[in-house]
Amino acid sequence: MARRTREESLETKNKLLESALEVMTDKPYSRVTMNEIAERVGMSKGAAYWHFKNKHEILIELIVMLCEESGGDPRLLEGDSDSFRKIRRYYISRIDKQKQSKRYEKINILFQRRLEWPKEVHDKVYRDLMQRIRKEQSMVEMAICEGQENGQVRRDVSPREISSLIAAVFFGIFALFGPNPLYPGGDFDLLKYADFIFDAFGKELKAIQA
Amino acid sequence: MARRTREESLETKNKLLESALEVMTDKPYSRVTMNEIAERVGMSKGAAYWHFKNKHEILIELIVMLCEESGGDPRLLEGDSDSFRKIRRYYISRIDKQKQSKRYEKINILFQRRLEWPKEVHDKVYRDLMQRIRKEQSMVEMAICEGQENGQVRRDVSPREISSLIAAVFFGIFALFGPNPLYPGGDFDLLKYADFIFDAFGKELKAIQA
């Protein structure tokens, strides 16, 4: 049953990647089998090996793909006179995304499983991963700098540190209150939490107007 | 003599558990072998099977054991008139512990790997785990309630929600800046972060004195 066109082939590859995402969010990497990934999309193990060198490679390609499509909309961090409000809007958009899109949820779960990635995978993906984290973080960092420059934000804090703090805080919130195959999550309202945090941080960071 | 033997047996069992902690911190559960656990303490696979029904059981007993010894010192949440300061002190102590104790670090890593635990393990451990989380959380919750009662804390927030928010925030901080076998941690100062957070949250939660 040989697919012929380049197009169909690419489609198969994508179907396999999607299948992998599905399965790999559902269970630990070590319990995911090539067979399973392939069968889910009506292919044979061999097909998977045609498109990917091995199991690791699937995960790698998957991660690289997801790194690109995940993250909030960077445009939200542009064009607003109030830097802090921009940051707030950005994270709120991420929460929205998470709430609405099953896919986004899955991506989150996949990344939560990163401790199980084989070193091989991790090494190849490290750069992308870092970039993904950095991208977000540096956008936030720049927004804070901007705020410091135009007098909206305290000057005695390190933009770098604050941005990574915020990243960590949201990481924690997504991890604990987001989709979690083990603790099937509460009925917590992430938006409410975000509001509280931004209210608090916002005040704490606000430059004291003379 | 029999007494002696029983003691020795318990000791062996503990040695195996410690070995398991070591190894399971180091690599994904699926790549930890019974052999490895046993060999690390100069014992044979068979011995491990004498003390534990199977591999899952080791993990289960390990988790149960750790649930008891982990967590901050609850006494810190007692006996201070300022409720919020108590909470602050409590988390700071956890950070200290983490900084000083390799063991505490390992425990953290082990729990970060929880997504890989087999359902079997998870089910049996769920209650303990929840309790561990709840214990801390409810202590914090109670401290907040107390604060609300004696007028130190705003009354329009849910103690429940705030306590889980704080938990999540610290979870994020530990996860990202704490020990992490994959991203070998930066030189971030957790205490500085904690200070910032408590400053911000403290103000936000303070009851507005008329």
Place this chain on the structure above:
Amino acid sequence: MARRTREESLETKNKLLESALEVMTDKPYSRVTMNEIAERVGMSKGAAYWHFKNKHEILIELIVMLCEESGGDPRLLEGDSDSFRKIRRYYISRIDKQKQSKRYEKINILFQRRLEWPKEVHDKVYRDLMQRIRKEQSMVEMAICEGQENGQVRRDVSPREISSLIAAVFFGIFALFGPNPLYPGGDFDLLKYADFIFDAFGKELKAIQA
């Protein structure tokens, strides 16, 4: 046009055969893949299957082809009054060939790998192979007979046996001192060995003149 195509087809087939010789000389038959054979000549696996029924068939055709072109020059075994000298000249020419031609070396290696040929291959090729061995051997045999008839060679030896002995002796020499992918050959001078052998055998075979 059709003519052209047929020619081209034959050329492709030959290129595949040459590639197969190359690869099959380099590693055990079982580790040679169709892909490899085809890729070496810038073709796809599928193309190879158009020209050959399967992998076995390639080896078969290869062997048949090589059987024809290998062996020393039979003309050397003709037209000399001294039969033994003819034999000697014949084998010397084989050594020369071996020394000068990489291709001849490869053929030798290929045949050294014959124990790995699948029964299927072996059965189909047996006749050719035997013929190839016999051809040489019987030429030598005839030369010996001739020598016996004209009184140059002892009459109490079996030409058959002597010819196969000589074949075996040279087989050993080629195998041990010839090209060998495993023991990358010494700096032995095959000619020197051949000289010694022929000196010794020559004397031993010479008819005792009354």
Place this chain on the structure above:
Amino acid sequence: MARRTREESLETKNKLLESALEVMTDKPYSRVTMNEIAERVGMSKGAAYWHFKNKHEILIELIVMLCEESGGDPRLLEGDSDSFRKIRRYYISRIDKQKQSKRYEKINILFQRRLEWPKEVHDKVYRDLMQRIRKEQSMVEMAICEGQENGQVRRDVSPREISSLIAAVFFGIFALFGPNPLYPGGDFDLLKYADFIFDAFGKELKAIQA
């Protein structure tokens, strides 16, 4: 079905080695499976993997073991005033061994398959193999030297070269007329051949008495 005693374990290992010898003489290395080796002696695949790291390791141990037990009886190369006769006796004994012992035959076949050994195997075994060949060769070499010293052998030949020539010659004879799974051997009498060769070489090597 756990065997207990060290002894029994060793026995199992040996049985596996013998089984491997059996199977590996019967077919190319690549077509021999672990399962087959184990099943032949009523064991499971797992048992084989308990005793040997992997398939390669079986072959390696097998070869090392056989290197020790193969070869002619070196005592035959001692204590005779006629050096050449000693060499002759030595090779004759090898032929005898071959004729009488099925095991010896198998060893020969195994070694004839050496071109198929994976590089890994070959590298580890190379030294032993060389030693095995060298041992024999150097014994012969010494015998020739001895002969040169006491005036029985021509002084203008290199003992080194002559000994390797003899080795090659016998290699060829064993290979072609010995057991051969592909050309199921003739009814040739190896002894007759050996006689002829030694007669010829003997005369050729004899020191010309003034």
Place this chain on the structure above:
DNA sequence: GATGAATGAGACTTCATTCAT
């Protein structure tokens, strides 16, 4: 209590072969 041999299920991979295009 402890050991180490043995089992067997299950996963990863490789590749000859087929076939639609």
Place this chain on the structure above:
DNA sequence: CATGAATGAAGTCTCATTCAT
């Protein structure tokens, strides 16, 4: 003629688990 996608059989290897001693 040629390509390249897909299949499926077969083999290697790992390990949790069992069990006789």
